[in-house]
Amino acid sequence: MYIIIVGGGSVGYSLCKALLREGHEVLVLDKDPAKCEKFEDEFGSVCMRGDGCEVAVLAEAGASRADVFIAATNEDEDNLVACQVAKHKFGVPRTIARVNDPKNEEIFRRLGVDCPVSVTNVILEHIEEKLPTHPLIHLLSMGEGKMEVVEVKVLEGARSVGKAVKELSLPPDSVLALLIRNGQKPQVPTGDTVLNVNDRIIALTTVDGEEALKEALVGRSNG
Amino acid sequence: MFWRKLPVACYYTGRISLEEAVIVKVIIMGCGRVGAQLASLLDAEGHDVTVLDINAHSFRRLPPSFSGTALVGDGTDLETLKKAGIEQADAFVAVTQGDNRNVMAAQIAKRIFNVPKVVCRIYDPLRKDVYEALGLEALSPTTIFAEMLKDRVLS
Amino acid sequence: MRLHRGETIIVDEQYMKLERVLVAVNGKDSDVETVKLACDLAKKFKAKVYVVYVIEVKRSLPLDATIESEIEKAEKALSRAEEIAAEHDYEVETDLVQAREVGPAIVDEAMERDVDLIVMGFGYKKRFGIFNLGRVIPYVLEEAPCRVLLYRENIS
Numbered sequence: 131m132y133i134i135i136v137g138g139g140s141v142g143y144s145l146c147k148a149l150l151r152e153g154h155e156v157l158v159l160d161k162d163p164a165k166c167e168k169f170e171d172e173f174g175s176v177c178m179r180g181d182g183c184e185v186a187v188l189a190e191a192g193a194s195r196a197d198v199f200i201a202a203t204n205e206d207e208d209n210l211v212a213c214q215v216a217k218h219k220f221g222v223p224r225t226i227a228r229v230n231d232p233k234n235e236e237i238f239r240r241l242g243v244d245c246p247v248s249v250t251n252v253i254l255e256h257i258e259e260k261l262p263t264h265p266l267i268h269l270l271s272m273g274e275g276k277m278e279v280v281e282v283k284v285l286e287g288a289r290s291v292g293k294a295v296k297e298l299s300l301p302p303d304s305v306l307a308l309l310i311r312n313g314q315k316p317q318v319p320t321g322d323t324v325l326n327v328n329d330r331i332i333a334l335t336t337v338d339g340e341e342a343l344k345e346a347l348v349g350r351s352n353g
Numbered sequence: 354m355f356w357r358k359l360p361v362a363c364y365y366t367g368r369i370s371l372e373e374a375v376i377v378k379v380i381i382m383g384c385g386r387v388g389a390q391l392a393s394l395l396d397a398e399g400h401d402v403t404v405l406d407i408n409a410h411s412f413r414r415l416p417p418s419f420s421g422t423a424l425v426g427d428g429t430d431l432e433t434l435k436k437a438g439i440e441q442a443d444a445f446v447a448v449t450q451g452d453n454r455n456v457m458a459a460q461i462a463k464r465i466f467n468v469p470k471v472v473c474r475i476y477d478p479l480r481k482d483v484y485e486a487l488g489l490e491a492l493s494p495t496t497i498f499a500e501m502l503k504d505r506v507l508s
Numbered sequence: 509m510r511l512h513r514g515e516t517i518i519v520d521e522q523y524m525k526l527e528r529v530l531v532a533v534n535g536k537d538s539d540v541e542t543v544k545l546a547c548d549l550a551k552k553f554k555a556k557v558y559v560v561y562v563i564e565v566k567r568s569l570p571l572d573a574t575i576e577s578e579i580e581k582a583e584k585a586l587s588r589a590e591e592i593a594a595e596h597d598y599e600v601e602t603d604l605v606q607a608r609e610v611g612p613a614i615v616d617e618a619m620e621r622d623v624d625l626i627v628m629g630f631g632y633k634k635r636f637g638i639f640n641l642g643r644v645i646p647y648v649l650e651e652a653p654c655r656v657l658l659y660r661e662n663i664s
Binding site: 189 | 569609
């Protein structure tokens with residue numbers, strides 16, 4: 131695959147190294163000539179000096195034949211614009227953006243970035259999963275950012291407790307793929323499967339349907 | 354947006370008549386030279402202007418007669434925008450020094466808050482084309498000014 | 509070592525041991541003198557001469573793309589090099605290389621073939637009114653692991 135990375139900082143560097151090791155063609159874009167030289171010294175001709183948000187630079191970088199575009203700079207707005215230009219001007223199929231400020235992750239997703247990655251949020255979600263207020267964790271983005279694989283924990287007091295799956299008002303285009311129950315083998319839930327407290331469900335949902343799914347599974351019984 | 358009766362001088366007939374004028378609620382992101390000038394022009398015509406800038410020092414560019422609101426904050430932050438009244442805004446203008454910030458804020462205003470009129474400045478003509486194709490109203494001073502200069506030079 | 513323009517070249521054998529020489533050609537006029545120079549030097553030591561033309565492939569194309577116009581240019585330059593060598597009673601081995609950047613490619617070729625000397629030509633030019641060596645020459649001068657001979661042509 132041909133992968134373009136904008137930003138030759140620590141994230142860009144690690145990505146470049148790992149991707150080259152897997153045999154992909156990589157190009158790193160950075161405005162700083164000193165950074166470019168470091169990449170050249172270590173990896174050869176993998177770095178080009180330029181601003182990854184500029185149409186002219188991306189054209190020279192061969193963005194139209196890139197398979198994946200990763201924006202990994204320190205500035206969220208630059209990452210957003212780079213991904214948008216890559217996608218809408220050059221048709222790159224998969225755009226991934228590093229999100230420094232966690233609150234921008236949702237905005238990026240809504241503005242069309244296929245895979246916004248906020249490390250802070252991932253860590254927070256895993257911490258908060260233990261707390262009752264955040265029973266839904268994002269596991270994976272699929273289908274160019276249109277589908278999400280999530281893990282939902284059925285909490286005490288949720289209206290879905292004791293109900294069969296077919297009785298829940300699940301949003302359309304969402305699928306409950308797997309049910310993990312303590313002390314049992316994971317099973318594929320059917321319409322008749324009854325949910326218990328502390329059940330963990332791996333579900334597939336659209337970005338828009340996520341709230342409704344959460345509400346259906348863990349919304350409280352009394353309002 | 355609300356209707357208010359303003360006196361409008363009608364020089365042609367030599368009479369003053371009361372006409373209805375429309376007041377627009379505008380949020381301007383970026384109080385640089387252009388932002389401040391725009392704020393002052395809109396404010397002088399009686400519109401409801403809120404100016405946002407990350408640096409309070411920028412507000413020195415606003416005229417003493419400015420009767421709008423100046424807020425310190427980041428126009429790409431949803432809470433700041435709500436504080437500035439974006440949910441009731443008729444128009445949003447992004448004129449900071451950074452093309453990318455302008456574009457991000459404009460998209461937030463348009464796609465997340467559904468502000469009816471959103472305009473932003475993008476210096477880079479090629480990037481402006483990309484965003485125009487995405488449905489954003491963008492102006493590139495580079496192209497506009499170069500064309501104006503061309504006309505001057507050739508006239 | 510003293511060099512006489514055009515005529516014989518006097519080489520101090522103690523200082524210049526040559527077994528393999530790499531000549532980088534680019535299709536320009538300076539190629540003629542560059543190849544001739546390399547052959548004359550190599551003759552003394554019966555050194556092997558490799559003539560290499562590097563096609564720089566833009567990133568909008570994959571590295572192994574076939575660019576007809578470039579390949580044509582390259583083959584022309586390489587045949588001319590063979591002719592020049594033949595005129596000077598010498599044989600050269602030619603090679604066509606495709607790379608993202610010319611400088612690193614020349615250095616790589618030199619390292620792979622373990623050459624003792626790289627010979628490059630430079631057509632005198634002024635870019636934007638100031639003298640400029642370009643990107644390739646400074647890179648090779650800095651990074652080559654062996655000796656480098658730079659031939660700058662006459663200002664005509």
